[in-house]
Amino acid sequence: MSYVAKSPWVIHYDGSSCNGCDIEVLACLTPMYDVERFGIINTGNPKHADVFLVTGSVNEQNKAVVKQIYDQMVEPKVVVAVGICANNGGVFRECYNIMGGVDTVIPVDVYVPGCAARPEAIIDGVVKGLGVLEEKRKAMDSGMPAATSAEDNAGKEEA
Numbered sequence: 001m002s003y004v005a006k007s008p009w010v011i012h013y014d015g016s017s018c019n020g021c022d023i024e025v026l027a028c029l030t031p032m033y034d035v036e037r038f039g040i041i042n043t044g045n046p047k048h049a050d051v052f053l054v055t056g057s058v059n060e061q062n063k064a065v066v067k068q069i070y071d072q073m074v075e076p077k078v079v080v081a082v083g084i085c086a087n088n089g090g091v092f093r094e095c096y097n098i099m100g101g102v103d104t105v106i107p108v109d110v111y112v113p114g115c116a117a118r119p120e121a122i123i124d125g126v127v128k129g130l131g132v133l134e135e136k137r138k139a140m141d142s143g144m145p146a147a148t149s150a151e152d153n154a155g156k157e158e159a
């Protein structure tokens with residue numbers, strides 16, 4: 001097993017959610033779900049993170065922030081869109097300033113459904129993301145370019 005499989009660190013960003021999905025992400029860290037027992041740490045530093053968890057939709061105000069966090073993460077990295085708002089804009093998609101889901105600005109590897117997304121689904125999404133992360137690491141080791149463009153979402157999975 002690789003180092004990433006042993007202790008994946010995540011960074012969480014709230015795009016423009018109603019905070020429903022954010023509460024569920026935090027619930028994953030509580031003793032009830034306790035993802036830290038798997039070595040999963042919620043870090044505030046993009047340079048330390050393997051997994052980018054995004055809740056809420058992307059709008060004109062936060063699109064640059066989402067992109068900047070993503071760009072600061074080192075390869076290999078995966079993006080998990082948590083909740084229907086992060087998937088496609090959700091209930092906010094027709095608001096005047098909403099661009100859509102996270103994949104309007106960065107490539108998304110795993111889409112976690114739900115409104116709000118349940119902690120079990122979020123954990124499942126992160127686990128699926130770790131599989132993608134491992135594939136990307138192997139591709140990097142073999143000299144093949146990792147899939148990082150928004151157009152290259154052919155391998156995307158839904159949790």
Ligand code: SF4
Nearest residue numbers: 017020083085115116
């Ligand atoms: S998916 Fe539902 S709970 Fe999550 S941020 Fe959107 S409206 Fe809130």
